Amino acid sequence: MSHGPKTRIPIWILSAVYFAFAAPVPDTLREAAHHSGIFIGTAVRPAQLSEPAYAATLAREFNMLEPEDALKWEVLRPDPQSFDFHQADQLIDFATRHNMKVRGHTLVWHRQTPVWLTAGSFTPDQLSKLLEAHIKTVVGHYRGKIFAWDVANEAFDEGNRAGQLRSTIWYDQPGIGDAQQGSAYLARCFRWAHDADPQALLFYNEAEAEEINRKSDAIYAMVRDFKRQGVPIDGIGFQMHLAMQTGAAPPDFASISSNIARFTALGLQVHITEMDVSLSVDANGNASNADLQQQATIYRQIAQACLAHPGCTAIQTWGFTDKYSWIGSHSRKTRGAALPFDRNYQPKPAYEALRDALESAHPVAGR
DSSP states (O other): OOOOOOOOOOOHHHHHHHHHHHSOOOOOOHHHHHHHEEEEEEEGGGGGGGGGHHHHHHHHHSSEEEESSSSHHHHHHSSTOOOHHHHHHHHHHHHHHOOOOOEEEEEESSSSSHHHTTTTTOOHHHHHHHHHHHHHHHHHHHHTTOOEEEEEEOOOOOGGGTTTOOTTTTTTTSSSSSSSTTTHHHHHHHHHHHHOTTTTTEEEESOOOOOSSHHHHHHHHHHHHHHHHTTTOOHHHHEEEEEEEEEEEOOOOOHHHHHHHHHHHHEEEEEEEEEEEEOOOOOTSSOOOHHHHHHHHHHHHHHHHHTTTTTEEEEESSOOGGGGGGGGHHTTTSSOOSSOOOSSOOHHHHHHHHHHHHHHHHOOTTT
């Protein structure tokens, strides 16, 4: 018995039906990041976890978090004999319950240090022993719980001294005994961290080094030397604090991409660690629609620059809601609106741009 001619369904319809079911459009940054094989993270303060909207947005949108202040000396070290892990432990617990990775920030930095340290008149030998014990205790406490550490932060100077090591308590005031040997003091810190947790990824984190410039050239020379010496360094963190200002040139995205390429060619991972894009705001903290659209373009292009390289494995913002951004207080409220969510946790154009960039990326072998 004949059933009549068969109806042929066009292949484009079949493909559309297949992808509609097989590859749903990601609803969140976290889902989009999973699609592209990258970590999407944010800096977090434990005090805000008690706010339901904050906690819910954090858990829904991100697969990685980093303590904003809870692992810095001024919080961890109330006195020379004590460690206070309470705040950081809260964040580790939140991350564990929501299947999130944790980055540690930071073990060696010249700022946010306690008075007992800066006014302690320690000798280089005493300071060396103190720093070694600090690094090994903190990294050891979180062994197997924190997958990557910013071992050192902002060790290079800026302005006219960009590319030179910064004068700090750790380097030469009085330093830990390596002041005449350049970055040797940093190499010691990386070795101490590796001793405490051989499985953790160890990063050097820096500001204003995203493009190829004097500072990033100096960092490149340092880490290339570290690799030759067998210093256990696994990655570079580019902070990516950006500002849109009238008349100023936009970020050089090609230079940023080339910079990522040369560091990953050394066998290092690159993380974007502290991204925000500040805008001029009115007295109520609001930016213009035109600026918000341009900001979205910057977020998209930075994400694309990272995603183009298999060794760029994480994108992290410095906070996620304008409600708690550092930009307002730092600029005396003349700038703000720097993050993907507004003060009411509503996604901004920057959020959509970041999610679209993650969604559109093809998973890359090696990431």
